[in-house]
Amino acid sequence: MLKVWGRINSVNVEKVIWTAQELGIPFERIEAGGAFGVVDTPDFRAMNPVGRVPVIEDDGFVLWESNAIVRYLATRHGLGTLMPSDLQAQAEAGRWMDFQLGTVAAPLSALTWGIVRTAPDKRDPKALAPAFASLGAALAIVEAALAGRTYLVGESLTVADIPLACCAHRWFNMPLEGTGLERPDLPNLAAWYGRLKARPAVQGLMPTPLT
Ligand SMILES: N[C@@H](CCC(=O)N[C@@H](CS)C(=O)NCC(=O)O)C(=O)O
CATH class of the missing domain: 1.20.1050.10 (Glutathione S-transferase Yfyf (Class Pi); Chain A, domain 2)
Known part of the structure; x- marks a missing residue:
């Protein structure tokens, strides 16, 4: 299942959650960033060297940068709808x-x-x-x-x-x-x-x- 790391009061995490929900993709969200910490742990830095949320893991594929994540999810699951095909x-x-x-x-x-x-x-x-x-x-x-x-x-x-x-x-x-x-x-x-x-x-x- 798609995993999303990030606190929900982050504008950049919201984009990703909205996109996943719009596309009907099941996902698990893991708290990270702000008061939750996590972003400075070695495991998190191995996924995102910048130490920022959001980060996703999708079938073993790790991606950070919110707009890149939105594009990836929309291209994979919503080509012709959320991601225009033209x-x-x-x-x-x-x-x-x-x-x-x-x-x-x-x-x-x-x-x-x-x-x-x-x-x-x-x-x-x-x-x-x-x-x-x-x-x-x-x-x-x-x-x-x-x-x-x-x-x-x-x-x-x-x-x-x-x-x-x-x-x-x-x-x-x-x-x-x-x-x-x-x-x-x-x-x-x-x-x-x-x-x-x-x-x-x-x-x-x-x-x-x-x-
Ligand atoms: N350009 C990055 C910016 C990521 C970013 O700055 N995320 C903020 C939250 S909006 C963050 O991780 N702040 C540190 C923290 O929450 O601990 C993106 O769009 O993903």
Whole structure:
């Protein structure tokens, strides 16, 4: 059976669990990372020298890097559905996944640590403002791409949507009260996030409040 190492409050682990659930793949999740530790053990480092979650093991095949895992699972179990079979649609989906990792992930991580994982009286909104602006600007690009569309690529859910929707969950649920930071209005993004979050495969995942 597919094994997934990683704590469930990691955005990168969520992508993988959502993908597995969307594809109906049975899996076992093993707690690792954060308060669970494990990531610095020799056994874990032998699987992932970076010491990060998620990691999967599938029929003896070990893989780390969340978006690579999402692509692998979708290609193995969902070619023509979650992974588009058309080469150009596949490239577009890959582009959105790279955009998530290359442009969205860093400011989101700064805000997760600076807001979600920092007590309200210790937050420094001034220091967080650049990350907040960068994330808002990146998500405004997704907002524009979603105009008149239900999904980012094609007419159904693909691997393009999952990583960015996991990030959108954090964006929309980050507690901003008392920080003076204000989310720009992104109605297409909000509607898309709402549709995706209602999918059966997402139920129980991505809880609020964020941790
Ligand atoms: N680019 C990597 C990033 C992995 C990563 O930074 N994972 C975080 C959790 S989101 C982690 O393992 N942090 C250390 C820990 O949880 O102990 C991926 O997408 O898989």
